[in-house]
Amino acid sequence: MVIIGAGFGGIGLGALLRRAGIGSFTILEKAGSLGGTWRDNSYPGAACDVPSHLYCFSFAPNPQWSRRYAPQGEILDYLTRVARESGVADHIRYGCEVSAAEWSDTRREWVVSLTDGRIIRADVVVSAVGQLHRPTIPPIPGLESFAGAAFHSARWPPGLDVTDRRVGVLGTAASAVQIVPAVAGAAARLTVFQRSPNWILPRGDRAYGAWERRAMAAVPGLRRAYRTWIWASYEARFPALRGRRLFAGFAQHLLDRHLSSEVDDPRLRCALTPDYPVGARRVLSADDYYPALRRPNVELVTQPVDRVIPEGIVLSDGSMTPLDVLVLATGFRSTEFLVPLRVVGTGGRVLAEVWSDGASAHLGLSVPGFPNFFMMYGPNTNLGHNSILFMLECQARHIVSLLRGMSHGDTAEVRADSFARQHDALQRALDRTVWSAADRSWYKDDAGRITNNWGYGTLRYWWQTRRAVARDYVLTRG
Numbered sequence: 001m002v003i004i005g006a007g008f009g010g011i012g013l014g015a016l017l018r019r020a021g022i023g024s025f026t027i028l029e030k031a032g033s034l035g036g037t038w039r040d041n042s043y044p045g046a047a048c049d050v051p052s053h054l055y056c057f058s059f060a061p062n063p064q065w066s067r068r069y070a071p072q073g074e075i076l077d078y079l080t081r082v083a084r085e086s087g088v089a090d091h092i093r094y095g096c097e098v099s100a101a102e103w104s105d106t107r108r109e110w111v112v113s114l115t116d117g118r119i120i121r122a123d124v125v126v127s128a129v130g131q132l133h134r135p136t137i138p139p140i141p142g143l144e145s146f147a148g149a150a151f152h153s154a155r156w157p158p159g160l161d162v163t164d165r166r167v168g169v170l171g172t173a174a175s176a177v178q179i180v181p182a183v184a185g186a187a188a189r190l191t192v193f194q195r196s197p198n199w200i201l202p203r204g205d206r207a208y209g210a211w212e213r214r215a216m217a218a219v220p221g222l223r224r225a226y227r228t229w230i231w232a233s234y235e236a237r238f239p240a241l242r243g244r245r246l247f248a249g250f251a252q253h254l255l256d257r258h259l260s261s262e263v264d265d266p267r268l269r270c271a272l273t274p275d276y277p278v279g280a281r282r283v284l285s286a287d288d289y290y291p292a293l294r295r296p297n298v299e300l301v302t303q304p305v306d307r308v309i310p311e312g313i314v315l316s317d318g319s320m321t322p323l324d325v326l327v328l329a330t331g332f333r334s335t336e337f338l339v340p341l342r343v344v345g346t347g348g349r350v351l352a353e354v355w356s357d358g359a360s361a362h363l364g365l366s367v368p369g370f371p372n373f374f375m376m377y378g379p380n381t382n383l384g385h386n387s388i389l390f391m392l393e394c395q396a397r398h399i400v401s402l403l404r405g406m407s408h409g410d411t412a413e414v415r416a417d418s419f420a421r422q423h424d425a426l427q428r429a430l431d432r433t434v435w436s437a438a439d440r441s442w443y444k445d446d447a448g449r450i451t452n453n454w455g456y457g458t459l460r461y462w463w464q465t466r467r468a469v470a471r472d473y474v475l476t477r478g
Contacts, residue, residue, distance in 0.1 A: 001017075001022075001024060001025035001026070001122055001123060001124040001125075001126070001403075002025070002026055002027075002028060002101075002110070002112050002120060002122040002124070002125050002126070003025060003026070003027045003028070003125075003126045003128055004027075004028050004098050004101075004125070004126065004127045004128060004129055004341070005027070005028075005029065005036060005127070005128035005129045005130065006027050006029035006031075006034035006035070006036065006083070006092050006094075006128075007034070007035060007036020007037060007038070007039075007079075007128060007129075007130055008036060008038075008079060008388075008389060008392055009036075009128035009130060009376035009377050009392050009395070009396075010027050010029075010036075010126075010128035010376070011027075011034065011079055011082055011083050011086075011088055012057055012082075012376075012389075012392050012393060012396050013126060013128060013376060013395075013396040013399060013400075014027055014083075014086070014088035014091055015057070015059065015060065015082060015083075015086035015088050016059070016393075016396045016397060016400050017400060017403075018086055018087050018088065019059070019086075020400050020403075020404060022400070022403060022404075023091075025091055026091055026092075026093060026120070026122075027088070027091050027092045027093065028093055028096040028097075028098055028112075028114070028120075029092055029093065029094050029095075029096060030095070030096060030097035030098070031094065031095075032094050032095060033094065034079065034080060034083055034089075034092060035076045035079055035080070036130060036133065037130065037132050037133065037154075038072055038075045038076045038079060039076060040133065040154045040155075041072060041153065041154050041156075041175070042072055042073075042156055042158075043153050043154075043156040043175065043178070043179050043182075043327075044156075044178075044179060044182035044183055045178035045179055045181060045182030045183075046071065046072035046175075046178055047067075047069050047070060047071045047072060047178060047205075048069055048070050048075060049069065049174065049203070049284070049285045050069075050234075050386075050387045050388075050389075051068055051069060051230045052065035052067065052068060052069060052070040052074075053065060053216075053223070053226055053227045053230060054227055054230045054231055054234070054386075054387045054389070054390070055070065055075070055387055055389055056078060056389065057082065057389065057393060058227070058393060059393075060082045060085075060086070061220075061223055061224075061227070062078050063213060063216035063217035063223055064213050064216075064217065065208060065213075066207060066208060067205060067206065067207050067208060068204065068205050068206055068207075068208065069203060069205045096114055096118075097114060097115040097116075098112055098113070098114060098115075098341055099113050099114065099115045099340070099341065099342065100112070100113040100341065100342040100343070100344070101113070101125050101127075101341065101342075101343050101344070101373070102342075102343075102344040103344060103345050103346055103370065103371065103372075103373070105346055105347065107121075108409065108411065108478065109121050109122065109123055110122045110123070110124070110125045110372065110373070112125060123372060123408060123409070123410075124372040124373075124374070124403065125372065125373050125374075126373075126374045126375070126376065126399065127338055127341065127343075127373075127374070127375045127376070127378070128375075128376040128377070129338065129341070130376075130377045131332070131334045131337070131377055131382060131452060132332040132334060133332065134332055134333040134336060134339065135152040135153075135154050135155065135328075135330070135331075135332055135333070136152075136330045136331050136332055136333050137152060137328060137330065138170070138328065138330050140305060140307060140308050141306075141307040141308070142307045142308040142309055143308045145308060145309060145310050146308050146309075146310060146312075146323075146326055147310035147311065148323060148324045148325055148326060149324070149325045149326070150308075150325075150326040150328070151326075151327065151328065152328045152329075152330065153171075153175040153176075153179060153327055153328065153329045153330075154175075154332075156327075160325070161186075162183050162186050162187050162325055163186045163187075164186075164187070164188045165187055165188055165324040165325055166187070166188055166189045166191075166312075166322055166323050166324045166325070167183055167187040167189070167190050167191070167323065167324065167325045167326075167327065168190075168191045168192075168193060168312070168313060168321065168323040168325065168326045168327065169183075169190070169191070169192050169193065169327045169329055170193045170305070170313075170326065170327065170328050170329060170330060171193070171194075171195070171328065171329035171330045171331065172192060172194045172195070172196075172197060172198060172329075173198060173282065173284065173329065173331055174282065174284055174331075175329040175331075176192070176329035177198075177200065177284050177286040177289040178286070179327060179329060180192055180289060180292050180293070180298070181286070181288035181289055181291070181292040184292040184295050184297070184298050185295075187297065188297065189297050189299075190292075190295075190297060190298045190299070191298075191299050191301055191313075191321050191323070192293065192298065192299070192300050192301065193301050193305055193313065194271070194300055194301065194302050195304075196274065196275075197271065197272045197273060197274045198274060198281060198282070198283070198284050199255045199274055199278050199279075199281075199283045199284070200255070200258070200259070200283070200284045200285065200286055200289060200290070201254070201255065201258065201283055201284070201285045201286075202258050202285070202286075202287055203285040203286055203287045204287065205287055231386065231387070231390065231458075234385055234386045234387070235385070235386055235457055235458060235459065237251070237385040237386075238385050238386075238456075238457045240278065240279055240434070241279045241384055241385055241433055241434050241435070242432060242433055242434070243277075243432060243433065243434050248277065248278060248279075248434070251278045251279070252277075252278050255278055255283075259272060259273065259290070262290035262291065263290055263293070263294070265294075268293065268294075268300065271300060271302050272290070272293075272300075276437060276438050277434050277437050277438075278434070279384060279434040279435070280434050280435060280437045280438035280441065281438050281441040281442075281443075282384060282441070282442070282443075283384070301315065301321070303315040303316055303317055303319070304316040306318075308326070311323070312326075313326070331442055332442070334382075334442045334443075334452055335359065335442075335444070335445040335446075335451050335452065337355070337359045337375075337378065337379055337451075338351065338352075338375075339352075343370065343373065345367075345369040345370035345371070345373065346369050346370070346371065347369070349369045349370070351367065351370065354367065354369070357447075357449075358445055358447065358449040358451050359378075359379040359445070359451045360379050360380065360419075360423050360451070361375060361378045361379045361380070361419075362414040362418060362419045362422055362423070362472065363381075363395075363398070363422060363461070363464060363465055364377070364378035364379055364380050364381035364391075364395070364454070365378060365395060365398060365399070365414075365465075366413070366414040366419075367414065367419070368413065368414055368415065368416040368419050369413070370413070371411040371412065371413035371476075372411050372412060372413075374395075374399050376392055376395045376396065376399075377391070377392060377395075379451050379452070380426060380430075380450070380451060380452065380453060380454055380455070381395070381454055381461075382443070382452040382453045382454065383453065383454060383458065384435070384443075384453060385457075386457075386458050390458050390462075391454070391458065391461060394458075394461055394462050394465040394466075395465060397465070397466070398465040398466075398467070398468055399468075401467045401468045402468035402473065405468075405475075406475075407477075407478065408478060409477070409478015410475065410476065410477050410478050411474075411475070411476045411478070412468075412473045412474070412475055412476075413473060413474045413476075414472060414473055414474075415471075415472055415473060415474055418471070418472040418473075422464075426454075426455050427455075429455030429456055430450045430453070430455040432455075433450075433453075433455060435450050435453055436450065
């Protein structure tokens with residue numbers, strides 16, 4: 001068995017495989033260390049926007065989280081510890097970038113090709129590369145001519161010092177609301193270039209006291225109850241995303257009140273008010289973003305960017321903002337699932353061609369015509385209201401339950417009718433969500449299809465993935 005990617009998905013699946021007594025698997029990681037998005041995103045202020053006690057595996061709790069929302073380094077340390085203590089670390093091979101996975105109809109196995117020319121043969125392949133690993137670089141004229149340091153937020157140069165420098169942040173989404181407060185105090189001048197504003201919830205972050213950490217370690221029931229309470233409180237937000245008027249109106253009221261209480265300047269408040277319903281795009285959480293924008297050395301620019309020159313950014317009105325550092329907080333190519341990995345199934349069927357009208361998979365896990373091939377954090381498994389680790393753990397348990405009944409040479413392939421039935425129901429559910437109201441978002445592909453998000457609550461996903469159901473798969477003995 002080959003697992004591609006050593007982030008939360010790959011490590012979590014590996015840990016559950018070992019707990020199930022399945023040890024014949026290898027995790028291929030293209031980088032030199034594990035961690036996925038938490039390895040790549042090491043920019044100042046990087047932290048999780050899901051409470052720490054929910055952003056961990058249920059089978060590997062961490063009573064020693066330092067804060068309600070853990071910073072990047074602490075999350076990476078946690079994942080490293082899980083890999084080591086579960087024995088998964090011994091299964092990881094670093095520097096192994098996969099270029100293709102092709103099913104052999106004659107040998108009934110997967111041929112996995114690495115970019116360095118090596119070949120690995122496997123019965124089962126699981127892609128755990130995620131949705132947020134390929135940075136989006138905006139096609140701004142002259143970007144390559146910038147004389148200072150210009151980089152994507154996920155490629156923050158180690159040791160970069162922005163003290164007394166003129167910094168520009170292009171973008172105002174999830175990474176930007178963490179970067180801006182973190183660098184505002186050190187930069188001589190910070191300019192935030194906003195294309196469109198986002199709804200922002202107060203985070204309520206704080207450090208856990210020593211007595212709280214001791215209690216969480218000493219009383220497992222308390223830790224589990226606290227985790228369940230966090231999950232339930234976040235799950236209660238989903239009706240607002242389904243367009244339920246009472247819930248949506250209450251959410252709108254909270255966000256409006258938060259913005260009004262934090263921003264006194266009417267012009268700035270107007271510039272920070274989105275023109276789309278709450279939840280149509282990702283709702284962000286931050287305690288310090290609005291205060292950072294009020295600082296005298298920080299400016300919010302809403303004028304469109306025209307081009308980049310060596311000295312800085314030229315706006316559409318012809319004015320120029322001089323910069324020493326340009327941060328591209330411009331997100332990721334989230335709808336290009338598995339790219340640039342080439343996946344070929346039975347009869348030479350190419351997955352990218354199957355997905356020409358939009359990526360889709362049964363429960364985000366599998367596609368007809370691709371036996372023994374599974375995905376974690378695949379199409380339509382992202383969330384707008386809860387923890388993705390809950391979804392990843394559901395997916396890992398589903399895969400393990402399926403593999404338990406298989407031997408070498410056996411194949412499992414999702415049935416076309418099961419795939420179609422679940423796909424059609426999901427599309428109907430997505431049409432009823434607030435995500436369909438946004439013209440564009442990272443939840444949608446270029447054609448406007450919602451390919452990233454799950455259209456229901458997480459409880460339904462848990463129920464549908466709690467075990468592999470034989471009627472959904474064609475099981476063939478080798």
